[in-house]
Amino acid sequence: GAVVSQHPSRVICKSGTSVKIECRSLDFQATTMFWYRQFPKKSLMLMATSNEGSKATYEQGVEKDKFLINHASLTLSTLTVTSAHPEDSSFYICSARPPGTDTQYFGPGTRLTVL
Amino acid sequence: QKEVEQNSGPLSVPEGAIASLNCTYSDRVSQSFFWYRQYSGKSPELIMSIYSNGDKEDGRFTAQLNKASQYVSLLIRDSQPSDSATYLCAVAMSGAGSYQLTFGKGTKLSVIP
Numbered sequence: 001g002a003v004v005s006q007h008p009s010r011v012i013c014k015s016g017t018s019v020k021i022e023c024r025s026l027d028f029q030a031t032t033m034f035w036y037r038q039f040p041k042k043s044l045m046l047m048a049t050s051n052e053g054s055k056a057t058y059e060q061g062v063e064k065d066k067f068l069i070n071h072a073s074l075t076l077s078t079l080t081v082t083s084a085h086p087e088d089s090s091f092y093i094c095s096a097r098p099p100g101t102d103t104q105y106f107g108p109g110t111r112l113t114v115l
Numbered sequence: 116q117k118e119v120e121q122n123s124g125p126l127s128v129p130e131g132a133i134a135s136l137n138c139t140y141s142d143r144v145s146q147s148f149f150w151y152r153q154y155s156g157k158s159p160e161l162i163m164s165i166y167s168n169g170d171k172e173d174g175r176f177t178a179q180l181n182k183a184s185q186y187v188s189l190l191i192r193d194s195q196p197s198d199s200a201t202y203l204c205a206v207a208m209s210g211a212g213s214y215q216l217t218f219g220k221g222t223k224l225s226v227i228p
Contacts, residue, residue: 104216
């Protein structure tokens with residue numbers, strides 16, 4: 001149980017385009033989903049916390065207008081990187097929290113490369 | 116600043132030995148503690164959670180928690196080369212809201228055949 005999927009697993013795009021990443025909890029309803037970013041050989045960095053039906057809470061330094069998060073249902077959250085630039089190239093990972101627990105289960109991640 | 120500290124390593128152990136990974140945390144009222152394993156280029160995978168003082172065993176893995184010392188550890192018995200990965204300690208800090216976890220920077224483990 002507690003499986004989280006992400007799509008796509010890898011994306012290459014041109015500078016200035018927007019990219020949408022989906023995160024789904026497959027066998028449980030996720031009250032809360034989290035979005036992280038990880039640069040090579042660096043630590044996980046929490047970008048935002050997403051609660052179903054409400055606006056995401058962004059961490060300090062994360063631009064909410066650049067990284068649009070939508071959590072429209074209990075099993076789906078999306079992250080849209082708008083007007084992507086090469087410095088946005090990174091490994092984006094979501095996690096989901098089942099109700100009644102503070103355990104986070106991670107998706108497999110999406111590797112974004114912006115040319 | 117609520118923090119989770121881990122030695123970055125690398126920690127090298129021979130195959131078959133016990134690997135001991137340590138983690139300290141600053142928030143005395145933290146209640147939930149987790150160990151994740153992250154292979155290079157992959158996302159973190161939950162290994163164990165622990166909530167009470169003492170030991171919790173799951174196969175070759177044992178998590179140990181000492182809340183008085185604000186210390187949590189992970190022991191890996193009969194280490195295998197496939198255990199080579201970065202191990203992340205995570206703590207649910209009080210007052211974090213929305214069940215956020217605070218992660219350590221991870222300890223890189225290398226199991227030498």
